[in-house]
Amino acid sequence: MKTYTCRRCRGDIPAYIHRELPIRRRRRVHLHLNGCAACYAYYRQMRDVDDELRATMPVIGVPDALQLARVWRGIQAEMRPARPAYGHWRMRYSLALAMMVLAIVLPWRFAAQQARALPVPPTPQTQTEVTEGIVRHVAMATPEAGPSLASYAPSLRSDRLATPAIVRNDAPTTIATDTP
Amino acid sequence: MYTASFGKGNHPVETWRLNPSEPTLQEISEGHIAACLSGEQAGYSALYELYAAGVYRLCYNLLLNRDDAEDIAQDAFVYAFKNLRRYDPSKAAFKTWLYTIAICRCRNLYRRNRVPLLDIATLLHNPLTAPKGESPEAAYAHSDARATLQKALSRLQPRLREAIVLRYGHGLTYREIAEVMECPAKTAESRVRLATEALGGMLRPTGAHLLEELLSY
Ligand SMILES: [Zn+2]
Numbered sequence: 001m002k003t004y005t006c007r008r009c010r011g012d013i014p015a016y017i018h019r020e021l022p023i024r025r026r027r028r029v030h031l032h033l034n035g036c037a038a039c040y041a042y043y044r045q046m047r048d049v050d051d052e053l054r055a056t057m058p059v060i061g062v063p064d065a066l067q068l069a070r071v072w073r074g075i076q077a078e079m080r081p082a083r084p085a086y087g088h089w090r091m092r093y094s095l096a097l098a099m100m101v102l103a104i105v106l107p108w109r110f111a112a113q114q115a116r117a118l119p120v121p122p123t124p125q126t127q128t129e130v131t132e133g134i135v136r137h138v139a140m141a142t143p144e145a146g147p148s149l150a151s152y153a154p155s156l157r158s159d160r161l162a163t164p165a166i167v168r169n170d171a172p173t174t175i176a177t178d179t180p
Numbered sequence: 181m182y183t184a185s186f187g188k189g190n191h192p193v194e195t196w197r198l199n200p201s202e203p204t205l206q207e208i209s210e211g212h213i214a215a216c217l218s219g220e221q222a223g224y225s226a227l228y229e230l231y232a233a234g235v236y237r238l239c240y241n242l243l244l245n246r247d248d249a250e251d252i253a254q255d256a257f258v259y260a261f262k263n264l265r266r267y268d269p270s271k272a273a274f275k276t277w278l279y280t281i282a283i284c285r286c287r288n289l290y291r292r293n294r295v296p297l298l299d300i301a302t303l304l305h306n307p308l309t310a311p312k313g314e315s316p317e318a319a320y321a322h323s324d325a326r327a328t329l330q331k332a333l334s335r336l337q338p339r340l341r342e343a344i345v346l347r348y349g350h351g352l353t354y355r356e357i358a359e360v361m362e363c364p365a366k367t368a369e370s371r372v373r374l375a376t377e378a379l380g381g382m383l384r385p386t387g388a389h390l391l392e393e394l395l396s397y
Contacts, residue, residue, distance in 0.1 A: 014373045049380040056329045057348035061240030067250060068232045074254040075228065079261060 004028050009039050016043075017050050205230070209274040216264055224261055231275065232257075234350060235282050241345040242286040244334050252289060256282040272359055279350075279360045283342060290338055332382040336375055343371035344379065 009032045015021045016029045033040045209230060215223030235256055240249035260267075260278050267277055333341055342361055346352045352360065357368040 011370070011373065014369070014376060045380050046376055049376050049383060052325070052329075052383060053344070053348040053376070053379070056325050057241070057345070060326055060330060060333075060349065061237045061244075061249065063233055063236040063240075067246070068236065071232065071236065071250050071254045071257070072225070072228055074250075075224075075257050075261070078254070078258045079224070 004032055006032075006036060006039050009033070009036070010042055013039075013043050013046050014050075017047055205275065206269070206273050210269055213264055213267065213274065216261070227261075227274075228257060231278055234275070235278060238279060238282055238345065238350060239286055241333065241349050242283070242338075242341060243289060244330055248289060252282060252285045255285050259285075273356075276356055276359045279346070279352075280362070283360060287338065328383060329379075332379050335382065336378055340371055340375035340378065343368055344375035347372045 009029055012021060012025060012029050016026060019026075021029065033043055209227065212223045212226045212230070216227065217223075232253070236249055236253045239252040239256070240246065243249050243252065256278065260281055267274065272280075333345070336344070339361070343357055346357045346360060347354075354365045354369045354372070357372070358365040361368060361371075363371075
């Protein structure tokens with residue numbers, strides 16, 4: 001069995017004071033203290049400090065109701081969901097999203113409008129052909145109409161922009177077939 | 181609305197340990213935690229009422245300053261409440277978990293401040309509130325003992341201060357101290373012993389002995 005030194009005894013003294021040692025070790029401390037004046041003095045000092053700490057420590061910093069209520073208010077304030085910050089971010093995201101939508105939609109709408117506003121004018125060649133076709137058509141399809149209708153042909157031919165609409169409405173599908 | 185019912189200074193642990201037929205503090209806490217997690221606001225105030233005094237006192241004993249103690253106690257509760265889902269009852273008691281959070285925050289603060297900023301009342305030996313029914317001599321002796329101990333605590337190394345405060349201020353066992361301080365139980369025990377020795381050297385001329393002398397007249 002190892003010798004029970006003063007150092008080991010002093011290490012056991014707090015637990016000895018608090019009655020937390022197993023019986024065999026407790027007895028060993030007891031025997032050592034009976035035979036060692038230095039360790040006994042150390043034990044007395046530690047016991048006095050222990051008494052003092054037990055009496056004084058629990059009353060240091062005891063809060064009053066006002067302090068605890070103040071801390072509680074602080075906790076409640078911090079636990080509340082941060083609405084302004086969330087609203088701020090929500091507004092930012094909404095704005096960014098709206099701008100993105102506009103960036104996509106606006107050019108598309110603008111292009112569509114342009115396409116509607118500017119119809120492709122018929123090329124002069126086509127007009128001439130059509131006009132000539134009508135002229136021919138008018139001339140060929142109405143032989144019984146006689147010279148009275150045929151006499152209008154020069155005026156139709158000269159009015160190049162106005163005639164296609166009239167011609168398209170009246171022109172039968174036989175234009176192409178009739179044309180040689 | 182929360183209504184405070186504090187000020188008696190009794191620590192709940194001792195209250196529940198005295199009567200074994202009643203539910204333990206841990207069982208009560210787990211009930212409140214379950215309430216919190218199911219969205220009941222009353223659970224938070226019940227948990228606060230159970231632990232507020234202890235957490236505040238722990239913070240004050242380590243920081244020795246009222247304003248800092250209030251801030252850190254508030255911080256610790258907010259963190260604990262926001263992270264209640266992370267708490268695992270199989271690993272530690274709620275009190276130990278909460279104290280670990282509080283101590284962690286205290287360490288951050290005194291790492292920044294280096295030296296504890298003692299309250300002026302402590303420095304001047306001037307008690308802000310004297311207990312009712314005490315003779316002026318006894319009141320002075322008590323306040324003197326408190327002020328002397330606070331000064332002595334402020335001169336201790338932070339780890340020793342934590343160990344002694346948890347042991348004597350909060351009645352934790354060496355195993356519980358080890359859990360809170362995240363060290364082996366043997367280390368916790370030797371820290372308590374070293375702190376007791378150091379305080380013994382600082383407290384000799386005043387404190388309990390002065391109180392005994394004054395009360396014996
Ligand atoms: Zn010895």
